[in-house]
Amino acid sequence: MYAVELEAKAKINLTLDVLYKRPDGYHQVEMIMQEISLRDYLVISLLPKKDIRIVADSKAIPDGEANLAFKAAKLLIEEFNLDAGVEIKIFKEIPVAAGLAGGSADAAAVLKGMNEIFELGLSTEELMLFGEKLGADVPFCVMGGTALACGKGEELSRLPAVPPASLVLIKPPYSVSTREVYNRLKINSIKKRPETQTVIESIKKGDLEGIAKGLCNVLEEVTFAQHPELRKFKEMLKERGAFGSLMSGSGPTVYGIFETKKDAERAATSLSLPGCTILISCMA
Ligand SMILES: C[C@@](CO)(OP(=O)(O)O)[C@H](O)COP(=O)(O)OP(=O)(O)OC[C@H]1O[C@@H](n2ccc(N)nc2=O)[C@H](O)[C@@H]1O
Numbered sequence: 001m002y003a004v005e006l007e008a009k010a011k012i013n014l015t016l017d018v019l020y021k022r023p024d025g026y027h028q029v030e031m032i033m034q035e036i037s038l039r040d041y042l043v044i045s046l047l048p049k050k051d052i053r054i055v056a057d058s059k060a061i062p063d064g065e066a067n068l069a070f071k072a073a074k075l076l077i078e079e080f081n082l083d084a085g086v087e088i089k090i091f092k093e094i095p096v097a098a099g100l101a102g103g104s105a106d107a108a109a110v111l112k113g114m115n116e117i118f119e120l121g122l123s124t125e126e127l128m129l130f131g132e133k134l135g136a137d138v139p140f141c142v143m144g145g146t147a148l149a150c151g152k153g154e155e156l157s158r159l160p161a162v163p164p165a166s167l168v169l170i171k172p173p174y175s176v177s178t179r180e181v182y183n184r185l186k187i188n189s190i191k192k193r194p195e196t197q198t199v200i201e202s203i204k205k206g207d208l209e210g211i212a213k214g215l216c217n218v219l220e221e222v223t224f225a226q227h228p229e230l231r232k233f234k235e236m237l238k239e240r241g242a243f244g245s246l247m248s249g250s251g252p253t254v255y256g257i258f259e260t261k262k263d264a265e266r267a268a269t270s271l272s273l274p275g276c277t278i279l280i281s282c283m284a
């Protein structure tokens with residue numbers, strides 16, 4: 001096989017709790033992760049010599065070694081001493097540095113695509129272990145679906161699929177650095193933590209309202225302190241019929257959960273937020 005086409009799906013966090021700062025500098029988290037339909041498209045082609053070429057349609061991402069897709073390809077080429085290379089075309093639809101794990105999704109897609117092209121025979125679990133070397137969110141992006149993530153995000157337990165639901169995502173015209181958000185978090189003064197087990201019970205019961213009621217992310221306090229308008233965006237989504245709304249990951253994207261696509265579309269078209277990108281997506 002000389003080329004593969006892949007979809008790299010974004011994620012949202014339904015809950016995000018930070019328990020403590022670890023000696024390795026990372027934070028011990030407990031979070032419920034959900035794959036969503038918003039995706040990048042990748043085309044990975046075999047190159048006859050040991051070379052990695054990134055061709056992206058977005059100027060917002062690095063085109064060389066700093067690209068997570070490049071790092072994923074380099075990892076497998078080195079690990080398996082491959083005597084060839086790859087060209088990776090990236091068609092970006094996931095907003096960058098938005099809390100939606102776009103880079104991690106691309107890296108996960110490269111691991112999967114190269115596993116096919118080079119017939120490496122790696123299992124999903126083995127691909128997740130390689131993913132761990134690239135970033136905390138990459139193993140989840142390899143696995144997909146719905147999961148409880150612990151450790152620094154790489155210890156995953158699969159959860160049942162959530163009921164089908166639509167999302168409206170609001171991505172403001174700025175990005176935030178995940179590292180800075182974690183650094184600014186004061187763990188001892190967190191005001192509200194998620195009731196993770198209660199949300200897991202709601203997922204098991206297929207109770208969308210229960211899931212929406214339990215949405216909670218301790219990083220909101222940090223990002224909202226810098227960007228107070230995000231709190232207002234969450235309220236706007238609820239006023240327009242969202243069952244619940246939350247910031248995803250370290251932000252700044254906020255999303256609302258709606259029962260139907262029609263409800264989501266109606267809410268999205270009534271929002272007038274200059275500079276913001278409004279996207280409609282769905283869970284599962
Ligand atoms: C906050 C979350 C929630 O899903 O997502 P995003 O907002 O990035 O999408 C994740 O924890 C982000 O995961 P990811 O973006 O893959 O993190 P990495 O690249 O491994 O780490 C970036 C930086 O974030 C900090 N970091 C990350 C994960 C973690 N559990 N503790 C941390 O302290 C570290 O400072 C690290 O250097």
Ligand SMILES: Nc1ncnc2c1ncn2[C@@H]1O[C@H](COP(=O)(O)OP(=O)(O)O)[C@@H](O)[C@H]1O
Nearest residue numbers: 061067068096097098099100101102103104106
């Ligand atoms: N393929 C890629 N797609 C998106 N961002 C990338 C990629 N490769 C490297 N990056 C960098 O990774 C950082 C985090 O981006 P991203 O994964 O989109 O956001 P987040 O960590 O908030 O979910 C950005 O600074 C971006 O420049």
